[in-house]
Amino acid sequence: MDMILGHYNYWMVIIIMMAGFYTVISRGNLVKKIVGLNIFQVSVFLLYISIGNVKGGATPIIETGVDLYSNPLPHVLILTAIVVGVATTALGLALVVRIKEAYGTIEEDDIHNQDQSL
Amino acid sequence: MKHNLILRVVSKFLIPLIILFALYVQFHGDFGPGGGFQAGVIFSAAIILYGLVFGVDKAKRVITPYILRLLASLGVLIYAGTGVATILLGGNFLQYGVLASSQLAGQHVGILVIELGVGITVMSVMLIIFFTFAERGQAVLNSKAESERE
Amino acid sequence: MIENHLSLLLVVLPLLAAPIAAVLPNGRLPWAVSTLVSWSVVYLAAWQLMNVSTGQVISYELGGWAPPWGIEYRIDAANALVALIVSGIAALTLPYALKSVIKEIPQQQHALLYAAFMLCLTGLLGIAQTGDIFNLFVFLEISSLSSYALISLGKKRQALTAAYQYLIMGTIGATFFIIGVGLLYAMTGTLNMADLAQRLPELYEHRTIHTAFAFIMVGFALKLALFPLHVWLPNAYTYAPTVVTIFLAATATKVAVYVMLRMVFTVFSFTFIENTPADELFLLLCVMGILGMSFYAIYQKDSKRLLAYSSVAQIGYMMLGIGLGSVLGATATLVHLFNHALMKGALFMAIGALVYRVGSSRLEHLPGLGKQMPWTFAAIVIGGLSLIGVPGTAGFISKWYLVLAAIEKQNWLIVGVILIGSLLAVAYVWKIIEVLYFKATDELEHKYVTVKEAPLLMLIPMWVLVLANVYFGFNTELTVGTAEQAVKLLIPSAN
Numbered sequence: 001m002d003m004i005l006g007h008y009n010y011w012m013v014i015i016i017m018m019a020g021f022y023t024v025i026s027r028g029n030l031v032k033k034i035v036g037l038n039i040f041q042v043s044v045f046l047l048y049i050s051i052g053n054v055k056g057g058a059t060p061i062i063e064t065g066v067d068l069y070s071n072p073l074p075h076v077l078i079l080t081a082i083v084v085g086v087a088t089t090a091l092g093l094a095l096v097v098r099i100k101e102a103y104g105t106i107e108e109d110d111i112h113n114q115d116q117s118l
Numbered sequence: 119m120k121h122n123l124i125l126r127v128v129s130k131f132l133i134p135l136i137i138l139f140a141l142y143v144q145f146h147g148d149f150g151p152g153g154g155f156q157a158g159v160i161f162s163a164a165i166i167l168y169g170l171v172f173g174v175d176k177a178k179r180v181i182t183p184y185i186l187r188l189l190a191s192l193g194v195l196i197y198a199g200t201g202v203a204t205i206l207l208g209g210n211f212l213q214y215g216v217l218a219s220s221q222l223a224g225q226h227v228g229i230l231v232i233e234l235g236v237g238i239t240v241m242s243v244m245l246i247i248f249f250t251f252a253e254r255g256q257a258v259l260n261s262k263a264e265s266e267r268e
Numbered sequence: 269m270i271e272n273h274l275s276l277l278l279v280v281l282p283l284l285a286a287p288i289a290a291v292l293p294n295g296r297l298p299w300a301v302s303t304l305v306s307w308s309v310v311y312l313a314a315w316q317l318m319n320v321s322t323g324q325v326i327s328y329e330l331g332g333w334a335p336p337w338g339i340e341y342r343i344d345a346a347n348a349l350v351a352l353i354v355s356g357i358a359a360l361t362l363p364y365a366l367k368s369v370i371k372e373i374p375q376q377q378h379a380l381l382y383a384a385f386m387l388c389l390t391g392l393l394g395i396a397q398t399g400d401i402f403n404l405f406v407f408l409e410i411s412s413l414s415s416y417a418l419i420s421l422g423k424k425r426q427a428l429t430a431a432y433q434y435l436i437m438g439t440i441g442a443t444f445f446i447i448g449v450g451l452l453y454a455m456t457g458t459l460n461m462a463d464l465a466q467r468l469p470e471l472y473e474h475r476t477i478h479t480a481f482a483f484i485m486v487g488f489a490l491k492l493a494l495f496p497l498h499v500w501l502p503n504a505y506t507y508a509p510t511v512v513t514i515f516l517a518a519t520a521t522k523v524a525v526y527v528m529l530r531m532v533f534t535v536f537s538f539t540f541i542e543n544t545p546a547d548e549l550f551l552l553l554c555v556m557g558i559l560g561m562s563f564y565a566i567y568q569k570d571s572k573r574l575l576a577y578s579s580v581a582q583i584g585y586m587m588l589g590i591g592l593g594s595v596l597g598a599t600a601t602l603v604h605l606f607n608h609a610l611m612k613g614a615l616f617m618a619i620g621a622l623v624y625r626v627g628s629s630r631l632e633h634l635p636g637l638g639k640q641m642p643w644t645f646a647a648i649v650i651g652g653l654s655l656i657g658v659p660g661t662a663g664f665i666s667k668w669y670l671v672l673a674a675i676e677k678q679n680w681l682i683v684g685v686i687l688i689g690s691l692l693a694v695a696y697v698w699k700i701i702e703v704l705y706f707k708a709t710d711e712l713e714h715k716y717v718t719v720k721e722a723p724l725l726m727l728i729p730m731w732v733l734v735l736a737n738v739y740f741g742f743n744t745e746l747t748v749g750t751a752e753q754a755v756k757l758l759i760p761s762a763n
Contacts (some may be wrong), residue, residue: 024436037439044447051454074453079155081446083240084409088439090247091416095432097254097507100518102425111429191287198284211276213332 009050017043028108034092041085048074129171136164144185158240174252186242193239290383298382300761306359317348342399346754350396350526353609357518360729365511371579387414412438419508430503433576437500441490448483492524495557498580505576505686508622518613533758538593550591557584562692589594596673602751614651614733621722638704641717647734652697654737664742
């Protein structure tokens with residue numbers, strides 16, 4: 001029981017991660033793939049943020065009378081990763097728009113068929 | 119969107135407040151939560167809201183795409199330029215301490231300038247992304263309408 | 269003063285050049301700025317290599333924060349060698365780019381192309397320079413995002429789907445990598461690679477460390493296109509604009525191999541790897557990759573795609589050195605990393621010159637061109653010989669060290685695979701040469717009679733690389749010497 005409740009943040013991360021990863025692999029729709037990729041990345045953000053928490057620690061802003069703080073570093077790291085994620089999403093969606101214009105569809109199978117028939 | 123009077127009035131009221139809040143988040147960032155990333159996104163949200171309510175063309179007249187490209191580059195240059203400035207002043211790359219007379223003052227100056235660069239770039243890049251997608255959609259709609267007419 | 273900031277300027281100069289190139293008017297200016305910067309970066313990289321070739325380590329503290337708290341650039345011979353390859357290839361690709369880009373890419377995109385190129389260079393050099401594992405991830409994403417954009421500029425619409433496929437797989441790879449980094453950080457509380465190397469040994473039994481290792485390895489195997497995670501690579505190389513193919517083929521996967529070396533030998537150690545199935549798995553995948561992908565290459569109908577499959581096979585050779593896990597193996601990997609950049613750079617430049625003249629890289633459109641473009645054809649022949657590993661070329665040196673490493677481990681199967689791989693390379697290189705020289709039909713010969721040799725600006729970089737292939741086949745001081753020096757620092761127990 002402690003295995004499950006004591007590490008509930010990791011279990012949530014794993015569930016979200018697998019949901020996202022499965023979406024990326026199984027969906028043929030290019031936009032859905034990007035949505036899946038986002039979910040996958042968000043799970044990693046949660047992993048980092050949850051390991052930054054120190055039990056009983058205060059917000060990491062120096063105050064007199066407090067000597068246990070949460071670790072702010074993972075939050076900073078993940079801010080960078082979020083920006084990278086936004087850039088990836090924007091670039092991915094831009095590619096999907098161009099693919100839609102070039103092929104008239106965003107279904108992977110249709111695109112594959114069109115390229116094969118050439 | 120011409121007839122949505124409430125939307126137009128409310129957004130005209132909100133946009134200055136959003137911009138003000140963005141500036142607060144930007145410059146108060148070294149004392150409280152905030153900083154360039156957040157401020158840039160909030161600032162661009164104000165202009166995106168304007169674009170959604172009054173039309174993308176009008177929003178583009180507020181900040182033209184060419185200026186946005188200049189601003190995006192300017193932000194990166196401010197960031198890297200600060201680093202080069204600290205080297206020229208005898209420190210390491212991005213060692214803010216050398217920017218002012220004392221270590222503490224230098225840290226303040228450094229982080230404010232760096233975050234300003236980040237804020238400008240994030241703001242302009244978010245707007246570039248928004249304008250580019252909006253433009254594409256319009257171009258496709260126009261060409262569809264044309265082909266239907268034919 | 270520059271001397272102290274040498275290793276940093278290497279990364280910052282292209283970073284400054286990118287926004288400048290982006291706002292300059294389309295024309296020759298963005299190209300000129302990028303070329304100038306890339307040449308100064310080569311100069312800095314060569315200087316840096318000279319400084320560390322004696323076994324010294326340069327440490328640069330960003331922001332003046334001492335490691336392990338601050339980000340540290342930590343340069344030893346391995347970093348410096350990789351930085352020199354990346355900047356050298358960039359400096360040769362850019363002069364080549366001028367004409368090729370004008371022909372292949374609409375003019376309004378030129379400035380942005382050079383800006384993306386500079387960003388990609390920033391990212392790759394950053395990976396080579398940094399000693400901080402999260403900083404490495406940031407640079408990895410800078411280089412990856414700009415390369416997705418660069419690939420999508422290709423003329424055919426398949427370039428878009430190739431870029432999309434690479435984006436999905438590349439992002440999964442990078443995300444796997446940060447999962448691994450996060451787990452390492454949770455266990456050790458540090459992100460500095462040298463510091464990690466010190467703190468990890470007492471945790472080797474811990475399951476989290478094994479999980480982190482698996483995530484990092486799979487993540488980078490995706491990035492460096494290790495068989496069977498290579499599916500993005502052939503499409504990306506085939507449909508990207510010529511210049512982008514040259515640059516990415518010669519540098520991007522090499523930098524990923526370097527990171528793999530760094531992870532396997534410095535951050536973790538080979539004693540750790542031996543207790544996991546990773547080393548046997550690497551060897552198995554490499555063997556399958558070398559044989560399978562070389563076969564695939566033989567049956568390709570497009571010369572760019574043929575070379576792309578050959579690249580996947582060659583990555584197998586590089587990873588063999590890591591899988592063997594010895595001093596000789598790591599040396600062979602570093603040497604092959606350098607030499608393969610030279611040969612693939614030369615070959616893709618030569619194919620690019622053919623594309624420049626006839627507008628296609630499909631083999632059926634190329635018969636007889638060898639007679640019209642003798643210099644380009646000669647470059648393909650010499651580059652091909654180097655790819656096969658004929659004595660007197662750079663390719664021979666790296667294969668020689670690989671075979672030595674395999675013999676040292678008494679692994680005769682690997683020796684056999686390397687030899688069979690070389691025979692298969694003969695087959696696919698011959699396929700290009702046969703088409704170019706011996707398959708000329710009267711009809712095509714008539715059509716191509718007006719085709720001239722490639723412009724001088726393309727021939728010179730191409731021949732610099734071709735001659736480098738020959739030079740490093742005889743003089744191994746720079747490659748093997750530096751690699752041996754680097755391995756001493758990579759594997760501390762080797763001393």
